[in-house]
Amino acid sequence: MATIEKDQKLMTLVNVFTVKPDKQSELADLLVRATDETMQHLPGFISASIHKSVDGTKVINYAQWRSQADFAALKDNPEARPHMQAAAKLASFEPIVCEVIESVSSPKSRRGRGLPSGLESARAFQKRDASRVRGRSGRGNRLCRREDDPRHSPEHLGRGRLSRIA
Numbered sequence: 391m392a393t394i395e396k397d398q399k400l401m402t403l404v405n406v407f408t409v410k411p412d413k414q415s416e417l418a419d420l421l422v423r424a425t426d427e428t429m430q431h432l433p434g435f436i437s438a439s440i441h442k443s444v445d446g447t448k449v450i451n452y453a454q455w456r457s458q459a460d461f462a463a464l465k466d467n468p469e470a471r472p473h474m475q476a477a478a479k480l481a482s483f484e485p486i487v488c489e490v491i492e493s494v495s496s497p498k499s500r501r502g503r504g505l506p507s508g509l510e511s512a513r514a515f516q517k518r519d520a521s522r523v524r525g526r527s528g529r530g531n532r533l534c535r536r537e538d539d540p541r542h543s544p545e546h547l548g549r550g551r552l553s554r555i556a
Contacts, residue, residue: 402488409481411446424473434460
């Protein structure tokens with residue numbers, strides 16, 4: 391999986407292929423097959439993400455390699471060469487070597503994956519998780535929360551600081 395983060399010691403390649411719309415799927419399939427069969431097994435390969443433009447004229451390969459030297463060795467690899475030649479017959483391409491200078495995600499997307507948002511840190515998650523305990527009853531375990539949750543306040547449940555969810 392691609393990791394897009396600032397200050398990582400990776401080489402990022404954005405390769406933009408320009409293709410006729412009737413050849414877009416063929417090229418995308420070729421790149422996926424080349425990645426599955428060959429590229430992912432080469433020294434220094436980290437990841438590849440293949441994209442198709444909605445208008446049908448572009449295929450983009452977002453690839454990450456451990457170093458520029460590892461990527462350069464790709465050109466001389468006899469297993470990779472046939473895939474690259476087949477791609478060149480289908481499309482023109484513009485490889486762009488990049489450096490990530492920033493990566494920003496929406497707080498909503500981070501929350502949905504259980505990741506910290508904004509100023510919330512791993513410590514805040516630890517505190518949140520520490521405030522939950524397991525209660526036991528004849529009906530099995532029930533998740534409990536502190537009284538700062540109004541649904542589980544002493545007034546609501548008529549109990550002490552920690553209360554079992556009924």
